[in-house]
Amino acid sequence: MVSSGHPGFRTLFSTFGALHGILFRYPVPGVSIGSFRNWYRKHADFEDFGVDIVSHVSVFPHVTTHLHVADPATMKEITSNRLRFLKPVEQYGALSFFGHNIVASEGEEWKRYRKVTAPAFSEPNNKLVWDETVRIMNGLFDDVWAGKDTIVSDHVVEFTLPIALFVIGAAGFGRRISWQDDLVVPPGHKMTFKDALHVASTDVIIKLICSDWVLKNAPFKRLNKCKAAYDELEQYMLEMIASRRTEEKKEERYDLFSSMLDASADDLDGGAKMTDGELLG
Template structure:
């Protein structure tokens, strides 16, 4: 009982000590006569022996009760001979007690040796069968429970048309599965299928009901039924995106983007308002002009120092051109660091990579950073993991140094890159608002990098692909640029030229309509809801699967069915940044102003058959 009591009281920091004393010279046991009333005859002989024993030891006990009490006090207080020793559950006192305990241990040890075969041969036969049966029973109960939850989820939406799937559509792992009816819709299904799922069900709002979700750290687990609404109706989309309070952003899905610090993308409520108030001014008209001017110079540098006088320039993939180009633009217009196509930049003291090298690797390996846990990256099991860790550490170090240098400088240079504008806006923040911490500044700058690089680079890649596959549109675009007479001396285009080149914007918009950089925009309500970009829907776009930039010539084109930059209060702050950069690149690449002959974008032999 004492051992059980010790376990029960341990959570309350109450300790138990089981004292087992031997024979100590006290008078308590002999101060009263032995009780002999109503004796049981069967115990007469045993009683006589016990009484004789106690009378014989009276006054002959070897134990000193004072020493016993002193030992007990020492153990309780951890003093004297008990100092530095762990608390004992048992405290035997006296030589005869020690002898008796040792004799009992010896007896038990001998008994176990003698009877070990009988003692051990008591297990259930076919133990594996019982274990398997138990596991199967638990699994069946779990499946039954999830079936009930799944039916409730479907019933909660009145069995609205849509898909009933084993795997959820929003987990990151599901994107690596092929399309299997009843199991999974397939990787990036909304981007690949666009409006086909809505057409097959005859509704502009469909449901995806699933009993499970796969997550990064769980290979397969039932974690509760999920019902997601996918919305393709422009009026409904406008309602959802306009009312931010009723349809908040599920920021838990964006926590992976906070490894540098909290930011505007992974925030909501008052925190989002605070970030937006400070970051929005950075995307100014002056910054747009800087984006245009620097993009023109970057493309001109490409012409002069990379392409030169080559009659034909071949790329294995268009992103081999657009990724570095977008990186250079975000480098100078985002961080105030001009980067050239060909340069021998020295690694600064205290660093292992140049700023260009760190920025390039971070932009290239951001997906690795998002999906691989930090502790795995730090192990450095592969060269990719080692380079990713180094690049992110180096970029963080560069940004910290840039922030510190800017704050400590006496004379602040007038600059309009996002980094400088963000720091200026943060320093000017008043009205009792808390300024952004350095980690928050870096977190938002990192979001600018991701948003301004990856999406723009791939959009431009699709632009060139569509122009190559539609040479008639490429010819129309070239004639449009040529007839506008916007090319300045030296083969450069001035920022004021942008508004005079609407066809470049139409080509960009048509590409974004067909290949949006983000295929869905999640919103939360009582149940998870996702807005699907339904840009290919026939009711809103005539001949939606055909590349027709002139559809944007009509000023009444359906803007509510066009969401490459989101909509409502949470619309992308960098929309004008991307549009400015993209129009400048398209105009320069297609016209190549300094050359007497135009650039002709073509597909390679691999794609000629299609």
Template sequence: MAVYLALALALAALWAVKYVMDWTAAVNALRNYPGLRYAFGPDSLAVKSRIPYFSAGYFNVFTRKHRDFEEFDSDIVSSVSWLPTPGRLLMLADATAIKEVTADRVKFTKPLAVYKILMFYGSNVVVTEGDEWKRHRKISAPSFSERNNRLVWDETMHIVKELSQVVWAGKREVPVPNVVDLTVPIALFVIGVAGFGKRMSWFEDLNVPEGYHFTFKDALHIVSTDLRLKLFVPEWLLKLGPAKRLHNFWTAYVDLEHYMRDMIDRRKDSENKEERYDLFSSLLDANEEESEGSAKLSDGELMGNIFIYLIAGHETTAHTLAFTFVMLALYQDEQEKLYQHIMSVATDGKLPAYEDMGKLSYVLAVLQETMRMFPPVINIPKHAEEDTTLPTQNMAGEKLTVPCPKGTAIMIHTPGLHYNSRYWKDPHTFNPSRFLGDWPRDAFLPFSAGPRSCLGRRFSETEGVAILTYMIKHFRVDVLEEPQFAGETFEQRKKRLLRCRTALTL
């Protein structure tokens, strides 16, 4: 027994020595560049909050914003973690370094292992690199056309008009206890019609097609709401469905797959192709027009891409709008400026048309300022494929050169960049006017940057501008007065209303 114990202790000691050597090698590879030293780094989802020596805290990427960079006196900060294996990371809040990283797809690649979890229904434009990515992008990019943007505008206006004039008919005040309960259905309906070509109503359609368990609307809503279950719960447990929520999610997930496959089959079998401009129809058209058989997307890849559109364009837009409504409720002077701007465009009393979107500059500025302060994605990961260096500077503006050896993980630290006072004056102040005229475009990354930037940027902006234009033209947004919060200060109210967390997005 003593021999086995001694052997176990010896193996543990060897493991510990190797671990220390690996950690030391990781530190030395970065030449001990200043930064965080924790068991779990800031890129780990294992622990969300910062705990001394144990976890750098993933959520602290958002809550600390630019503070870590200020404390380490550099707009690039290193991180070396112990677990799960010693690893090195560079966090970037320097616009010049970030532009270099996002522009060079050979030297700095997308770490596909991080994104493989997004292959829900099949491979797609997000989870591929190199020639495979080019194949996906060639077929999927044309879907985001000017005709689709016009569809987004018109359908968005239809959705919020129905909400206002039918659902809220005759009401002078509409209490919304949680603003997400308003913005999520709006975004869901928009992606339903402009993404899938399926118009949905605020009034529940109870007709479930034969062979299905949910309507398309409900399947889409359940899957998009509980998508994180697919990430963190084993498939066998989802299928077993020991809890109602797990059972409903898996059933809706299967239903949505059948809905999409049926849409593909009907489109393929149709002799007369109806001219439609939703993303799904455009994607199928582009795929059918592809001359090279090897370049075409499979049915699984078609579903994989359209599902990525759903996730990228639904949750992010819904939460950005939620933050926007909260900020306008808190800052009534900004809301009044926005209202006056909208009315100056809608001079004849009519709703602005898609052609007027270019005139609604302050509406877009309000959305942009919200995305600057509450970036949908707080960490954009990259991977160094060769030994190189990155340029940056300290808080005094002195130039620094940061070692970036091959194999180093890179975090484009969006909150750090968006709250960097080098690029944004008074970055903690809600000031949409900063987006009028000249502003630092390289320091604004809610849609990422470079060749891998978001294909749906214009889709999202069109939807957001349309929703804000209609809602602020017809309603004033106020904070709901509740007795239990009667004595709170402005700062306490602001903190309460802006309480948030990170999942796939903020």
């Protein structure tokens, strides 16, 4: 539809918010443009309106205006000019369940986190990703598939998901996981690191939608397991922070977690150091 002002949509509901994504995946005229619209319409809306920037005005939960952009030069200006186009950090609050982080920050706080995280993404870390992937795949061939002429799987995710988790565990956290290891729950834990990372990764939407009280007390095992996984993952990371800060002989590591931990030990912005909570975030 086109109304006065810039060409675009005028609806009751905004497309942002987890509840909207559940209720209005597809368009309802005058009510919602649908949360999946960009996926199936692609450039068609811009062609229909005859412009490279389409507006969307909604009135609930409050009056907002969003601009959908299809012009490369405009997109470059928006994404590169952090002073003119600030991130709406209030919309990222749900991503701060482990603490403040670079995704949910802006301005001076973002610069501080950027200074710590940038060095972690390095060539040694890229090499670590490749080396660990080779190790993990060799383990799959030598341990899991050893002696088998034929491998049958109902779904490829049965193997690709563990591979991804193993790489993240090694290159992201400096914690190696093999196909045979990490089967025994360590003392003081209720879940292995691999399982905690798996559940936390797959059920992040549940974590964003539900409060901790709901996750803990709801009569649904999946919600309870989601709460337990995030609690376990936080405990694992706090233990890794404590272990690496107190180890007598510093081991040369190139995983992201260790790189950020090393960077946080240095004075930043006149002596401000990152707390454990900020590292977790």
